Amino acid sequence: xxxxxxxxxxxxxxxxxxxxxxxxxxxxxxxxxxxxxxxxxxxxxxxxxxxxxxxxxxxxxxxxxxxxxxxxxxxxxxxxxxxxxxxxxxxxxxxxxxxxxxxxxxxxxxxxxxxxxxxxxxxxxxxxxxxxxxxxxxxxxxxxxxxxxxxxxxxxxxxxxxxxxxxxxxxxxxxxxxxxxxxxxxxxxxxxxxxxxxxxxxxxxxxxxxxxxxxxxxxxxxxxxxxxx
Amino acid sequence: xxxxxxxxxxxxxxxxxxxxxxxxxxxxxxxxxxxxxxxxxxxxxxxxxxxxxxxxxxxxxxxxxxxxxxxxxxxxxxxxxxxxxxxxxxxxxxxxxxxxxxxxxxxxxxxxxxxxxxxxxxxxxxxxxxxxxxxxxxxxxxxxxxxxxxxxxxxxxxxxxxxxxxxxxxxxxxxxxxxxxxxxxxxxxxxxxxxxxxxxxxxxxxxxxxxxxxxxxxxxxxxxxxxxxxxxxxxxxxxxxxxxxxxxxxxxxxxxxxxxxxxxxxxxxxxxxxxxxxxxxxxxxxxxxxxxxx
Numbered sequence: 001x002x003x004x005x006x007x008x009x010x011x012x013x014x015x016x017x018x019x020x021x022x023x024x025x026x027x028x029x030x031x032x033x034x035x036x037x038x039x040x041x042x043x044x045x046x047x048x049x050x051x052x053x054x055x056x057x058x059x060x061x062x063x064x065x066x067x068x069x070x071x072x073x074x075x076x077x078x079x080x081x082x083x084x085x086x087x088x089x090x091x092x093x094x095x096x097x098x099x100x101x102x103x104x105x106x107x108x109x110x111x112x113x114x115x116x117x118x119x120x121x122x123x124x125x126x127x128x129x130x131x132x133x134x135x136x137x138x139x140x141x142x143x144x145x146x147x148x149x150x151x152x153x154x155x156x157x158x159x160x161x162x163x164x165x166x167x168x169x170x171x172x173x174x175x176x177x178x179x180x181x182x183x184x185x186x187x188x189x190x191x192x193x194x195x196x197x198x199x200x201x202x203x204x205x206x207x208x209x210x211x212x213x214x215x216x217x218x219x220x221x222x223x224x225x226x227x228x229x
Numbered sequence: 230x231x232x233x234x235x236x237x238x239x240x241x242x243x244x245x246x247x248x249x250x251x252x253x254x255x256x257x258x259x260x261x262x263x264x265x266x267x268x269x270x271x272x273x274x275x276x277x278x279x280x281x282x283x284x285x286x287x288x289x290x291x292x293x294x295x296x297x298x299x300x301x302x303x304x305x306x307x308x309x310x311x312x313x314x315x316x317x318x319x320x321x322x323x324x325x326x327x328x329x330x331x332x333x334x335x336x337x338x339x340x341x342x343x344x345x346x347x348x349x350x351x352x353x354x355x356x357x358x359x360x361x362x363x364x365x366x367x368x369x370x371x372x373x374x375x376x377x378x379x380x381x382x383x384x385x386x387x388x389x390x391x392x393x394x395x396x397x398x399x400x401x402x403x404x405x406x407x408x409x410x411x412x413x414x415x416x417x418x419x420x421x422x423x424x425x426x427x428x429x430x431x432x433x434x435x436x437x438x439x440x441x442x443x444x445x446x447x448x449x450x451x452x453x454x455x456x457x458x459x460x461x462x463x464x465x466x467x468x469x470x471x472x473x474x475x476x477x478x479x480x481x482x483x484x485x486x487x488x489x490x491x492x493x494x495x496x497x498x499x500x501x502x503x504x505x506x507x508x509x510x511x512x513x514x515x516x517x518x519x520x521x522x523x
């Protein structure tokens with residue numbers, strides 16, 4: 001599904017490497033935590049997966065595609081297969097919940113019929129039924145993140161990238177979001193989640209890839225946040 | 230791409246950016262109005278040229294005491310001249326009749342002519358090439374019996390110069406205003422892109438293509454250009470109604486300078502609309518290429 005093959009990335013020639021010779025394989029349908037201190041390369045890892053950046057050396061394959069060789073005009077079609085969730089939700093403040101979710105479908109040229117069918121279904125899945133016509137600032141943080149997840153999931157992506165999705169949420173709300181991500185994972189969507197939330201990683205016991213200084217220092221199935229023996 | 234979605238994005242964009250959109254419309258309007266005015270002036274000048282160069286002929290006025298022999302010699306020479314296309318003898322009576330007809334609406338002037346003796350006899354000479362007036366003037370000006378050779382084009386030169394001046398000034402101001410319209414469009418789309426950077430970021434994330442992201446910006450420019458062109462056409466129509474057909478009515482009634490016809494006003498409108506839409510659309514497209522990079 002995802003293959004990093006000796007990937008290095010430097011943003012600036014004089015600077016140290018953001019990613020340093022990273023090789024890692026993620027299988028389809030996996031749920032993977034990406035952990036590490038700030039500046040350890042987590043964001044670069046995700047940006048390479050989204051093809052926002054190209055590796056300085058090495059290759060990144062996603063679903064059999066070599067992203068370094070992917071033509072610029074094919075990037076939008078590629079991104080439609082990937083859902084993204086962020087710490088700051090990134091919702092459109094002047095659009096309702098339903099419109100925010102529909103936005104992902106609208107820009108890909110989905111028919112009105114499809115939008116009308118998918119939006120309520122996805123809203124129900126994330127537990128926002130009955131709040132479709134609210135504006136984002138009328139919702140709690142947890143609810144806003146659910147909207148973002150609904151939007152990310154609306155195109156039924158094969159891969160869901162989550163960059164600290166619980167970073168702005170309280171522990172109780174975070175558990176709800178994690179349950180939702182877990183449920184999406186069970187539909188077959190691969191989930192890669194960058195996080196600092198030790199409690200969540202320790203509770204979920206999924207595969208953990210830890211980065212430090214741009215290198216993979218740990219890759220452990222059913223891992224925990226701290227160093228396990 | 231559903232049209233309704235694109236339309237919604239455009240309306241949102243135009244409304245959010247209202248002051249700048251108005252600025253685009255106004256600058257486009259000003260430049261296109263002046264361009265239209267210069268085009269109309271060109272048509273009027275062309276029409277005047279056609280009329281005076283093709284219809285009017287050089288007049289060779291004869292002296293009061295010209296003899297019949299002198300007249301006959303002149304006529305033979307003129308008819309044999311390779312530069313002359315047509316020669317017409319106009320007697321005093323005919324000259325008076327023509328004069329009365331030409332200035333029929335100015336009775337004071339007509340009444341001041343008391344008898345046929347006031348207006349001289351003449352040969353009206355039509356040249357094959359009107360620019361060869363100097364040749365005719367030097368060849369026949371000193372002939373016995375000839376009083377003077379008169380070229381109406383020469384008398385009209387200041388008028389053509391005036392029209393040329395109007396045309397040039399209108400064109401220069403149109404170009405300057407056009408440049409201002411371009412810069413305003415550029416700035417407007419830049420602001421629109423900036424105020425929508427959040428949407429653009431999200432559109433990129435969910436996999437919208439360049440076309441989808443740029444289309445609303447380009448259409449915003451096109452709509453502003455179209456509105457500006459429409460306003461310019463409206464202004465020209467008002468100018469025609471109030472100034473050309475109103476204030477300047479008597480000036481045109483004198484018949485020296487022809488008025489712009491409604492046909493000519495409508496004739497320039499497609500150009501203004503096409504130009505306004507094309508320029509504003511192209512400026513928006515280029516700006517969005519720079520600021521809406523995917």
